[in-house]
Amino acid sequence: xxxxxxxxxxxxxxxxxFRMGDFYxxxxxxAKTAAKAVGLTLTSRDKGTNPIAMAGFPHHQLDxxxxxxxxxxFRVAICDQVEDPKKAKGLVKREVTRVVSPGTxxxxxxxxxxxNNFLAAVVSCRVGRNQDPVAGLAWAELSTGRFFAMNVDTxxxxxxxxxxxxxxxxxxxxxxxxxxxxxxxxxxxxxxxxSMAIDTAGxxxxxxxxxxxxxxxxxxAAVDSPAIRAAGGIIDYLREAQKTSLEHIExxxxxxxxxxxxxxxxxxxxxxxxxxxxxxxxxxxxLSVIDRTVTAMGSRLFGDWLNSPLTDPAQINDRLDAVxxxxxxxxxxxxxxxxxxxxxxxxxxLTRVTTxxxxxxxxxxxxxxxxxxPPIKARSAGVRSRLLAEHEAELDVCPDLxxxxxxxxxxxxxxxxxxxxxxxxxxxxxxxxxxxxxxxxKEWIARYQAEQMETSGIPSLKVGHNKxxxxxxxxxxxxxxxxxxxxxxxxxxxxAERYITPELKEYEEKVLSAEEQAFDLEYDLFLELRExxxxxxxxxxxxxxxxxxxxxxxxxxxxxxxxxxxxPHVSDGAELEINDGRHPVLDIIEPQGTFVPNDxxxxxxxxxxxxxxxxxxxxxxxxxxxxxxxxLMAQMGSFVPAKSVRLGVADRIFARVGASDELARGxxxxxxxxxxxxxxxxxxxxxxxxxxxxxxxxTSTYDGVSLAWAIVEHIxxxxxxxxxxxxxxxxxxxxxxxxxxxxNLNVEVKEWEDRVVFLHKIVPGAADKSYGxxxxxxxxxxxxxxxxxxxxxxxxxxxxxxxxxxxxxxHTPKPENERMFQLSLFxxxxxxxxxxxxxEINELSPLDALRRIQQWQANLAEEALQTKPR
Numbered sequence: 001x002x003x004x005x006x007x008x009x010x011x012x013x014x015x016x017x018f019r020m021g022d023f024y025x026x027x028x029x030x031a032k033t034a035a036k037a038v039g040l041t042l043t044s045r046d047k048g049t050n051p052i053a054m055a056g057f058p059h060h061q062l063d064x065x066x067x068x069x070x071x072x073x074f075r076v077a078i079c080d081q082v083e084d085p086k087k088a089k090g091l092v093k094r095e096v097t098r099v100v101s102p103g104t105x106x107x108x109x110x111x112x113x114x115x116n117n118f119l120a121a122v123v124s125c126r127v128g129r130n131q132d133p134v135a136g137l138a139w140a141e142l143s144t145g146r147f148f149a150m151n152v153d154t155x156x157x158x159x160x161x162x163x164x165x166x167x168x169x170x171x172x173x174x175x176x177x178x179x180x181x182x183x184x185x186x187x188x189x190x191x192x193x194x195s196m197a198i199d200t201a202g203x204x205x206x207x208x209x210x211x212x213x214x215x216x217x218x219x220x221a222a223v224d225s226p227a228i229r230a231a232g233g234i235i236d237y238l239r240e241a242q243k244t245s246l247e248h249i250e251x252x253x254x255x256x257x258x259x260x261x262x263x264x265x266x267x268x269x270x271x272x273x274x275x276x277x278x279x280x281x282x283x284x285x286x287l288s289v290i291d292r293t294v295t296a297m298g299s300r301l302f303g304d305w306l307n308s309p310l311t312d313p314a315q316i317n318d319r320l321d322a323v324x325x326x327x328x329x330x331x332x333x334x335x336x337x338x339x340x341x342x343x344x345x346x347x348x349x350l351t352r353v354t355t356x357x358x359x360x361x362x363x364x365x366x367x368x369x370x371x372x373x374p375p376i377k378a379r380s381a382g383v384r385s386r387l388l389a390e391h392e393a394e395l396d397v398c399p400d401l402x403x404x405x406x407x408x409x410x411x412x413x414x415x416x417x418x419x420x421x422x423x424x425x426x427x428x429x430x431x432x433x434x435x436x437x438x439x440x441x442k443e444w445i446a447r448y449q450a451e452q453m454e455t456s457g458i459p460s461l462k463v464g465h466n467k468x469x470x471x472x473x474x475x476x477x478x479x480x481x482x483x484x485x486x487x488x489x490x491x492x493x494x495x496a497e498r499y500i501t502p503e504l505k506e507y508e509e510k511v512l513s514a515e516e517q518a519f520d521l522e523y524d525l526f527l528e529l530r531e532x533x534x535x536x537x538x539x540x541x542x543x544x545x546x547x548x549x550x551x552x553x554x555x556x557x558x559x560x561x562x563x564x565x566x567x568p569h570v571s572d573g574a575e576l577e578i579n580d581g582r583h584p585v586l587d588i589i590e591p592q593g594t595f596v597p598n599d600x601x602x603x604x605x606x607x608x609x610x611x612x613x614x615x616x617x618x619x620x621x622x623x624x625x626x627x628x629x630x631x632l633m634a635q636m637g638s639f640v641p642a643k644s645v646r647l648g649v650a651d652r653i654f655a656r657v658g659a660s661d662e663l664a665r666g667x668x669x670x671x672x673x674x675x676x677x678x679x680x681x682x683x684x685x686x687x688x689x690x691x692x693x694x695x696x697x698x699t700s701t702y703d704g705v706s707l708a709w710a711i712v713e714h715i716x717x718x719x720x721x722x723x724x725x726x727x728x729x730x731x732x733x734x735x736x737x738x739x740x741x742x743x744n745l746n747v748e749v750k751e752w753e754d755r756v757v758f759l760h761k762i763v764p765g766a767a768d769k770s771y772g773x774x775x776x777x778x779x780x781x782x783x784x785x786x787x788x789x790x791x792x793x794x795x796x797x798x799x800x801x802x803x804x805x806x807x808x809x810x811h812t813p814k815p816e817n818e819r820m821f822q823l824s825l826f827x828x829x830x831x832x833x834x835x836x837x838x839x840e841i842n843e844l845s846p847l848d849a850l851r852r853i854q855q856w857q858a859n860l861a862e863e864a865l866q867t868k869p870r
Contacts, residue, residue, distance in 0.1 A: 001027075001052075003094055004079075010096050011077030015069065017062070018079045019094060024065075025056035038068045063109040066100060070110065073187055075101040099241040102187050103168030106143045106351055113296035113345060116303065117143055119237070120166035120186075121230040122178050123196045124154060127223065135178075136226025138252075139164050140234050144347040145248035145354075145541065147234075149219075149227040150255040161185070162265040163307050165274070170233055172196045191233060198225050201232020208235050208246065218254040227254070248354035248537060260308040261635050262652040266676045270657040271628055272585075273306060286629060289588045290638075292558045294337055296345040297544055298551025305552060309635035311649050316570045319553070319637025322387040324567055326557035327639065333557045335379050340551050342372040346544035350537045358530055360413040360422045366533060366540075367405035373397040373543065376550070388553070391546045396539045401532065408529055420519050422526050431521050438515035444507065458482050463504070471508045472498040560639035563588065568634035573648035576602045576631070576689070576722050582641040583626035584633065596760040600627050603648065603722040607741040609715065611733060612726045613767035614747030619760040620726035621657055623747075624691040627724055628653055631689055650722070651687040654680045656695065670698030674707075681714055688721040694728065705729045716741050733766035832856060 004027060008016050015034055017024040026034050027045065031053040035042040044051035057065055062078075069076055078100065083093045098104075103119025105111050120139040127134050135157045138149035152160050158181050161169070169186050171179040174193040182188060194200055202221070205214050205228065213221060214228060221228065231252055238246055269277060276284045287306055293299045310316045326333040344365040352358040353366075373395065380392040410424045425432055436442075449463040458479045465471050469491060475483055476496045487499035533540075559565065580597035587595045596619070602610050612620050630640045634647050656676050677695060684690055695711060696704030708729050715723050716739050725732075736742045746767035750757040835856075844852070 003091065007077070007079040007094065007096050011099055014075040014077040014099050014101075016077045016079060016096075017066075019059065019081050020056075021085075022059050023056045024059055024062060024078075025054055027052055027054050029053070031055040033074075034065075034069065037072055037074070038065055040065075063107060066107075067110045070100060070102055070105070075099060075189075096243065098243055101168055101189065101241065103166065103170075103189075104142055104238065104241045106348070106355060106357060108345070108348065111143055111348070114291075114299040114303075116165070116300050117141055118164050118166040119168050119170070119234060120161065120164055121170035121191075121196070121233040121237075122157065122161070122175075123172055123226055123229045123233065124175055124178055125226050125229065127151075127225060134226045136228070136230035137161070137164075138227060138230035138234050139166055140238070140249065142238060142242070142249075143351050145250060145351055146253075147231070147249050147251065148253045148255045149224075149231040150257070151224055151227050152257070156262075156264075158182075159262070159264040162268055163263065165307075170196075170230075170237055172233070189237075191237060195236045196229045196233035198229050200236070201229045204232040204235045204239075205252065208239075208249070209252070214252055217252045219252070224254070242355065244355045244357075246355075247534075248351050248541075250538065250541075258651075259311060261311055261632065261650060263307075263632075264652075264654065264679065266679075267628075267653055267655040270655040271625060271632070271653075273632075274303060284585070284589075286585055289585050290559055290633075292555035292562075293551045294341045294555070295343050295547065295551045297343075297347050297548035298340070298555060301548040302552050302555060305636045306632075309632050310637065311635065311651055313570050313572055313649055316635055316637055316649070318385075318387045319556075320567055320570065320639075321385040322553045323556045323560065323637065323639060325383060325385045325388060326554055327560050327567075330561070332379065332383075333554050333561075336376065336550060337554050337558065339372055339376045339379065340547065340554070342368065343547055344369045346540060346547065350533075350540055350544070353530055353533050354537055356530075358533075359415055360409070360417055360526060361415055363405060363526075363529055363533065364409055364413045367402065367409055370398055370402035370405065370540075373402075374399075376547075380550075388550075391550055394542060395546050396543045398536055398539055398543070401536045401540075404532060405529065408525070417523060417526050418519065420522055423522050428521070428525060431518060431525070434514045434518035434521060437511055438518050448504070448507075456482055456484055469498070470500075471504050471511075472500055473504065474498050556638045563641060565639035565641055566644055568630075568640050568642075568645035568647050570634055570647050570649060573646075574603045574608075574687070574722070575646050575648050576600060576627070577604065577644075577646040578627065578630060578642050579645070580643040581626055581630055581645070583622050584629050584641050586622065586626075587641050597642070598623055598626075598760075598762040600724075600762075602627075602724065607743045608720060609712065609723045609725065609739070609742040610745050611712070611736065611742060611766075612724060612745045612747070612762065613728070613730055613733060615749060615756065615758070615767070616728075618747035618749060618758045619762075620747055621693050622760075623762055624693060624724040624726050625655070625657060628655055628689060628691050649687070650689040651685055652683070652689070654684055654688060654690045656680065657691065657693040673698055677711065681711065681719070684715070684719050684721050686720045688719070690715065690721055690723040691725075692723070693726045695725070696727075696729065705731050708732055709735070712742065713739070730767065736766070832859070 004016070004018050007018065008030075015026060015030045017026065019025075025031075026040075031040075031042060032055075034040050035055045040055040040057060043054050045054045046052055066076055066078075076099070077096050078098050079094050080097045081092045082095045082097070085092050103117070105117055111117055118139045118141050120137065123136045124133055125136065126132060133154050135152050135154045136149070137152050137157065137160055138147070140147040150160070157178075161182060162185070166186050169179065169182055169188050170191050171188055172193045172195075173190040176190070179188045179190070202213065206212060214224075214231075215221060219228060235246070235249075238249075263271075263273075268274075272285050274285050274287045275282060278284070282288050287303055291299060291302050293302050310319075326336075346366065346369050349358065349362050349366050349369075352362055374397050377392060377395045377397055380388065380395070383389050383392060408423055408427050410421055412421070414421050423431055425435075445463050449461065452463070452473060453459060453461045458475055460476050460479060462474045463471065464474055472490055473487060474493075474496050475487075475498075480497060483497070483499065486501060488501065489497055490500045491498040560567075578600040581600055582595055582597045600610075602608060612623065614620055626641075630642060630645060631647060631650055632653060633640050634645060635649060656673065673695065677692070680690055680692075692711075696706075696708040698704070699707075708727060709732060712725060712732060712735055715721065716735075720741070733744050736744045744764065744766040745762050746765055748759040748761040748763045750759060839852070
């Protein structure tokens with residue numbers, strides 16, 4: 001228990017799994033917590049006046065319980081026996097070998113093969129002459145060795161964290177405010193502030209990479225200090241948690257903004273790129289329906305490409321050229337996909353090798369993957385597109401390592417490295433000799449048996465072996481009188497007696513010793529093979545990256561072929577022309593041929609701003625979403641669901657679609673809507689793509705339509721970006737007559753026998769009805785309610801309220817020279833204004849000022865009562 005207490009002090013708030021023989025045990029509060037969380041049986045140790053709570057499980061169930069506790073948000077420290085109990089003198093030596101948290105997982109059984117598993121760190125500091133606050137953001141995937149860092153504007157920090165989607169976020173304990181927005185998204189772990197101080201972080205990075213600094217990776221120590229601090233914090237945490245080699249983290253890659261399409265948090269949620277809004281799951285998202293990869297490495301990279309589309313037309317077209325070649329050469333794509341199915345997750349396998357946790361089966365999987373490489377390289381020869389040709393050239397088949405693994409490893413491999421059966425026969429003569437002796441040495445047994453038969457004159461004498469009694473000589477009762485005196489009786493059977501001889505006993509000891517020696521030698525040979533793989537790990541990681549990219553490109557070609565996608569024409573222009581575009585998710589999940597395609601023209605001669613009106617359920621939201629998704633897919637390098645597409649790359653995509661609130665943070669649905677809209681208005685550029693749905697619906701009609709009107713004018717006049725604006729405010733359609741860049745579109749419907757049929761077709765022009773009562777009828781609203789609604793609607797329409805409002809809005813002048821103006825609080829000749837002008841502020845005491853304000857307030861209230869209409 002002293003040993004346990006010492007280990008517990010080292011692991012802080014983590015639950016401690018303490019290895020005792022064939023079990024892992026938890027004690028004290030850890031036992032109570034784990035028993036309640038995962039259903040372990042709670043017992044006690046030292047039953048008496050001070051019993052110690054205890055819970056445990058067999059050691060082979062480690063991954064199962066570890067996975068359950070990690071999913072529940074716990075950190076777990078594992079204290080293992082670090083010496084052979086057979087050779088230990090006294091207490092077996094134990095040490096904490098690793099601390100496991102969501103961001104430090106490396107075991108296949110605990111990881112989703114299709115998902116990245118990033119550990120991130122954030123820090124905020126002031127840099128530059130103006131000492132502006134800048135956030136440092138770093139993220140690493142321990143299971144693959146990828147490591148990135150960047151400086152980011154604090155206003156965009158949430159967007160970047162959402163893009164990365166870390167499973168664990170490190171925050172300095174003096175920066176708790178940074179963690180607040182992310183507590184609902186991920187596990188937050190607070191770290192000592194010194195671990196992210198610039199000096200400590202720089203030293204940790206330099207020590208890890210064996211360099212004098214990080215400038216060689218493309219960082220400027222003065223400018224990028226926030227990023228360096230965050231990255232150093234990650235290395236410090238991993239070194240503390242893993243207690244093993246981190247050599248597989250070979251570089252820190254600077255992530256620079258501008259190379260990828262910027263997508264904010266709200267837009268990712270609205271477009272459901274990787275998670276649905278309904279339940280936050282992967283199923284039903286864009287990623288889930290278009291991912292056709294056949295390897296785990298490819299699936300993770302596919303998600304990366306979707307989360308970070310490109311903005312450079314040349315890079316996009318390089319990808320499209322590769323997809324085009326694979327799309328056209330169906331046989332090449334099919335052959336590569338078939339070969340890639342034989343490839344294992346080389347990235348994560350290599351990490352387990354580097355960290356010393358690779359099993360014999362892991363080495364076997366690496367060997368099988370290396371065996372698949374020559375056919376892939378041969379089949380890729382002669383490709384024409386630049387990207388595919390580069391991948392073929394970079395594919396290192398590692399022939400020397402492949403040959404070594406194939407000649408050394410057995411066909412069927414055990415999971416544990418101490419169980420034997422790892423090395424194939426014929427690889428090591430000494431091992432073969434020990435194995436033969438450990439199995440009893442058939443030749444020696446046959447010879448010894450023949451000798452004993454001859455000297456004793458007993459023709460039926462047999463030499464046998466079992467696990468209970470070891471080696472023995474068996475003589476039937478019929479020949480019992482011929483047994484030599486040096487035979488020592490060991491066991492009596494019904495019809496025979498068993499004996500042992502000094503010579504046979506000596507041989508038995510040699511056999512048992514040979515078995516132990518064989519296991520030890522085999523383990524040493526396994527370690528040599530693992531070391532050999534580790535030496536070649538850098539080469540194989542580059543090969544793994546190539547395999548992942550080949551998988552993604554083949555998957556995109558397969559998707560295009562299956563769904564009839566077209567290659568988009570991508571350029572530096574400002575056009576967005578889509579012919580017969582389809583929503584990539586609905587087009588797949590709805591019955592074949594039921595989705596209605598639509599055209600889009602935005603950014604060309606027809607204007608940059610499309611106002612879409614029409615009833616609910618008619619497809620406005622689907623239409624504007626599909627335009628954003630087609631743009632995003634094109635910029636990731638994918639063919640798209642349309643007959644033809646011409647696209648000028650966007651620098652940002654903004655989507656304000658659907659209603660949501662943040663009640664826990666004191667924000668209503670309308671407040672969230674306005675906050676997200678404000679962000680669009682303040683950060684969108686002329687190169688952006690903006691889709692807006694029902695802006696202004698969360699407040700009164702006059703407030704809402706006024707805001708929507710002003711927002712349209714601002715985007716048109718001051719930003720000039722491609723925008724699709726779906727709305728029920730028919731008043732806004734008059735803007736098409738006032739603003740050159742605005743055009744009206746509507747969703748076509750047909751009325752028939754007091755019913756409405758939604759055609760889901762976008763056509764030019766403005767809608768004149770919303771058909772809300774018809775939609776309510778379809779939704780099952782009681783007939784009496786619908787009938788009453790029709791009466792009220794008829795009364796309102798007869799009063800021409802809508803016509804009057806539209807007429808007033810249409811004639812609302814814009815401020816001269818587009819200057820901003822402030823509405824007056826009072827009429828120009830209000831007596832209160834004169835009183836304020838004449839007031840001697842310097843002669844007023846604070847109390848007098850409060851009294852004056854109180855009096856003004858009372859006067860205004862009385863005035864309002866007198867002027868109120870009766």
